Amino acid sequence: MRRSLRLAAFAVAVVALAALAAGCGSSKKSSGGTTTTSSGSTSNVQTSYDNGTAAKGGTYTIGWENSFGFTDNFDPTGEYLGNAWGILDNLLIRPLMGYKHAGGAEGNQLIGDLAESVPTPTDNGLTYTYKLRSGIKFGPPVNRAVTSKDVAYAMNRLADPKQGGQYGFYYSVIKGWDAVGAGKAKTVSGITTPDNSTIVFHLTTKTGDFNLRMGMPATAPIPHEVGDCFNGKPGDYGRDVVSTGPYMIQGADKVSLPCASLKPMAGYSGANGQKMILVRNPNYDQSTDQYRKNYPDMFKFLINSNADDIYAKVQAGQYDDETSSPQPKTIRQYVTNPTLKPRLLSNIGDRTWYLTMNLTQPPFDDIHIRKAMNLIIDKEALRKAWGGPLLGSIATHIAPPVMYNNGLTEYDPYSTPGHTGDVTKAAAEVKLSKYDPGKTGKCTASACKGVLMIADTRALDNRMVPVIQADAAKIGITFTVRSINGAYTTIQTTNKNVPISERPGWGKDYADPYTFFGELFDSRALIPSGNTNYSLVGITPAINAAKKLGVKGTLTGIPSVNSDIDACQAKLGQDRTTCWENLDKKMMTQVVPWVPYLWANNVIIVGPNVTHWAYDQFSDTTAYSQVAVSQK
Amino acid sequence: MIILLILIAIFGGPLAQHFTGHPQNSTYDSMTDEFGVPKGPNSQFWFGADSAGRDLFVRTMYGARTSLFVGIVATGFALFIGLVVGLLAGFFGGFIDTVLSRFADVLLAVPQILIAVGVVAACSTSKQGCLGGLLQPGLPVVIAVITVFSWSYIARIVRGYTLSLREKEFVEASRSLGATNLRILASEMLPNLIGPLVVYATLLIPTNILFEAALSYLGLGVPPNEASWGSILNDASGYYDVAWWLMLFPGAFLIITTLAFNLLGDGLRDAFDVRSER
Secondary structure, eight states: HHHHHHHHHHHHHHHHHHHHHHHHOOSSOTTOOOBBOOOOOSOOBBBBEEEEESSOOOEEEEEESSOOOOOSTTTTTOOOHHHHHIIIIIOOOOOSSOOOSTTTGGGOOEEEESBBSOOOOOTTTEEEEEEEEBOBBOOOOSBBBHHHHHHHHEEEEEEEEGOOOOOOOTTTBTTTTTHHHSSSSSSSSSSEETTTTTEEEBSSSTTTTTHHEEEEEEGGGOOHHGGGTTTTTTTTGGGGGGOOSSSEHHHHHHOSSSGGHHHHHTTOOOOOSEEEEEEEEETOOGGSSSOOOOSEEEEEEESSSSHHHHHHHHTTSSEEEEEEEOOOHHHHHHOTTTTGGEEEEEEEEEEEEEEEEEEEEESTTTTHHHHHHHHHOOOHHHHHHTGGGGGGOOOOOSSSGGGGTOOOOOOOTTOOGGGGGOOHHHHHHHHSSTTTTTTOSOSSSSGSEEEEEOOOEEEEEEHHHHHHHHHHTTTTEEEEEOOOTTHHHHHOOOOOOEESSOOOOEEESSSHHHHHHHHHHOGOOSSSSOOOOOOTTOOOOHHHTTTTTOOOOOOSSSSOOOOOOOOOHTHHHHHHHHHHHHHHHHHIIOOOOOOEEEEEHHHHHHEEEEEEEETTTTEEEEEETTTTTOOO | OHHHHHHHIIIIIHHHHHOOOOOTOOOOGGGGGGGBBBBOOOSSSTTBOOOOOOOOOHHHHHHHHHHHHHHHHHHHHHHHHHHHHHHHHHHHHHHHHHHHHHHHHHHHHHHHHHHHHHHHHHHHHHHBBBTTTTTTTHHHHHHHHHHHHHHHHHHHHHHHHHHHTTSSSSHHHHHHOOOOOOIIIIIIIHHHHHHHHHHHHHHHHHHHHHHHHHHTTTTTOOOTTTTHHHHHHHHHHTTTTTHHHHHHHHHHHHHHHHHHHHHHHHHHHOOOEEEEEE
């Protein structure tokens, strides 16, 4: 029992050290010897960075928090992590369609990458023909020219469920795609390669965003010589990705074929490893590539479990960049210090953060309660919990305005003064609800008390949950909060019947609103686990039974938007944009599945040795193909 | 000091809320800066604010309730289980002793935090909790986990005392007079165990308070809306260099509480232990 005294002594020591650290930390001098000002402004924060002349050479080092978090070990066929897409698209692979690796609207504009240009569909929008650019070769160990058959191979690999593809659903519009998935065919009949530089896709239905779908990493060419080594082993190709881009995994030139002798490339230690090192690809021809600049000789992505340490190293120049999330104190440090401020970079993230409400669970099975939640939540306070205005703009509908070419910027069906919530408006909405039988303006029914809310265990959640609880209490709704490390798993499991969660966010896959509406609200995509239609929009008793969703709650009268999604999918150009805008309005007024609160910015801090930095709007990451660093 | 702490645990939260006018879960926009960083003590917020902009003084007072409640209740359960197991093992010996003692040994060898993380996670994915709703997430799970890992200490100690006591003359005398095992356990053994048990309980309480703080520090304790010194310290970990008050006040209360119970335990042991008076 002396252990107690030792524990007490330990506690004393911890607090004493913390107080000492706090005293040290409260100094106005930063470790670099610069003086902070008492206040700063979040205005004038830059979106790109120039500090001298961008020149070839040097090593660009990125601190990556905790683990890579790859969804398929960096195998392009199944990799679905935005941060991985940033590396793949900028440095390693060249899909048929590509981007300029720039920030803003320009960065979302499609260009030909492996293909010479962006094709116009023929055959009434059902046929897409791509001509491949000449002079593009695979890096080691393949060392040969890329052909259209390599693109077809990658597509067939994506169609085969045994190869780990995670977004094959985007391509089910290609003739014969589903037959491969069902095991009835070995290759997709709707993909043909008339010659080595031409590939043709035959679709079953008009798909206005098909070119955009051909810009995702899984569609980039894969050489069968290496791909065949990993048949039925999802993710294993990730450690032997064969480059078509300006860089390759370090050690690619040290591995050899055939499969029996093929070892993992030394520069990447796997999704649970500590590093990824990329070096120049000797087979890359800059003349085939108008937009990648490729300044550094080497990229190092290094895992670091301590976010504070990452930012300390970025500030000290040991790292040049980071894949982490700056805490409010770090943002304040940079914004209030004129010397540091230019290195704090904020760009639109094409992502919406929201509270999701389950349309089958009381009290959110009543649209008036869902509307009241939109009116009562203090969105400004939630943004502050994230770190303030620098972290994004207040969200007022489903998809960010950039998805509509900056349309719907003024659309706010639940406007409140300063976005801080309005008790009067919310109470008026509650009065219309069946959960307020006495018309008191408060949710008085028992269904409104102790409603289950799933939260995560991040520090951010601890800041957000009290705000949501305090606001909802104003209209009589109280929550039983369950904090779960990795809350997504729970809210994506339909039979958990989660009424509300503050965890979700959704970013685009490509610059088209379909990547929001199709994946988040199409009831045909409902699945028992890994489900992303958290609100269960469009669910019916028949769907619940057929898909074995296990949902218990209100299953009748749930609105469906499947036909709206199909209608928008068949449109092109401005008609398409307008169609999605109208669907967004319908979602917010007739379905109301969310309380959207933040259109996130991506805040990145770069080190003092960086001489040029730009943002990649497509992947919402650093544009690695554009960055430059002084020689180290 | 302990009486004062208990009074704080019972009345401190509501009184703090009354005097400051700040409910424990109300967030105050004025108490975080434009970046969301909490502000320090002032005339209205005596301990400053936490990262959500809540009054840290009120939260710290309510935290006393959580900490003492967990510490005392978990210790009570652990005492009861440890007493029963230790008495049975020590008094009957043989096979019963072997089974119960080895079971306690196994529990002592189990990595507590690791198991606690698993149990808390498993019980927190639904509103009902686990074991058919018997174990609710939050305080009930925390108390259950602490109890499971605390009773074996008590059981070992009770067993040792029981082994010694059962050979004493007064027990032999009672047995020779025809007393049943139950009567001997209740009338002869138990009264002689009360002294040491009170001492060890007093020392176990601060251990359990720190265990709860550790669980909450790891984000596995009470829900975000319930105050706990451990969860406040968890909150402080991201701000230790810019918001000293977040660590200082709950940390100081934690230290004072554990120290007070430890000193009480040491005092009681000296009082009960005849040999120490020589």
